Amino acid sequence: MDRIERLHLINSLSGIKPVNLIGSADADGNENLAIFSSVVHLGSNPGLFGFILRPQGDVRRDTYENIQATGVYTINFVHTTFMKEAHLTSIKAEDNVSEFELSRLTPEHIADFKAPFVKESTIKLGMSFKQEVPIELNGTSLIIGQVEHIILPDGAMDDGGHFDLGAHKVAGLSGLNTYYSLKKEARYPYVRDEFTLEDLE
């Protein structure tokens, strides 16, 4: 296999991935927006999420530097209504050119929070940086943050704390560049010790 083919294959082998735009700003308020497909749930109390950052020095990493500078960032869901715009944020923009401008996505702000949200995204989180966990094997890092703000459309969530990703046009990603829509197929109960397959019918 050639290098690019191998890159695409290995990148696809974790299955469907969440696709999110991470918004951040430097101390002067210059804003940055970048696409990530490695957001992972670490815990619910407190609400902790991680994402994987590529090796330092590999490319300019404004997201990382901004998080270090301000201590906050946003995680915005990518929807099937703006996949192309989201994908464009993977560009290596020149210094002081905002990916918001290049992608024509709209920055949105809330009081007392220094990182920009994405207006077009209807499900989004305001995060505070907690910890960087270095992964020595290949020079990546797990960047961990705690949920400070949750922004959801009115009525999106049902009584159980669920919301339908398909109904909200949330997108998924495979590999580096293939985008998917989602259709809810089943919801099963929590599996108790005595359950058999028949209890999930």
Added chain:
Amino acid sequence: MDRIERLHLINSLSGIKPVNLIGSADADGNENLAIFSSVVHLGSNPGLFGFILRPQGDVRRDTYENIQATGVYTINFVHTTFMKEAHLTSIKAEDNVSEFELSRLTPEHIADFKAPFVKESTIKLGMSFKQEVPIELNGTSLIIGQVEHIILPDGAMDDGGHFDLGAHKVAGLSGLNTYYSLKKEARYPYVRDEFTLEDLE
């Protein structure tokens, strides 16, 4: 919000997640199968994937102990054809009761590899354990492994190293218990420095 509602909401806020069955065996060959939704791509050369393990002592963690004992495990895609069976593996089975048996999924073996694959899964990886990275904030760990075997259906992969998760009926998960099917919507090129939105039309 009550505790369960909060648990479901926070668990849903990373968006769609890959859903995989991790197969392992102890030194005596007793097999274990468990569902995970935290597999994350860490690197392509070598091919490294991580997954998040809950705090030690929280529940019995046969998967962890088996990986320590044998050094290997399998990552098997969950397809929409056996979501119920996959979900049942979240059961806390009694010692020496295999989740393969409870879920009626079929163990499958390859030569010189001590961990069982899932026959019903058509896309699967044989992994060797590389490193455990403790996440001190909440007692979880990132378990990192390297890809040793890739099993894919003949013809699944196109020239570019891509395969269509929807065509292969790969499932995704939201939160703890809502399963989704996937439909491919778009594939965009790698974004070069000079690209604008029009280059992605």
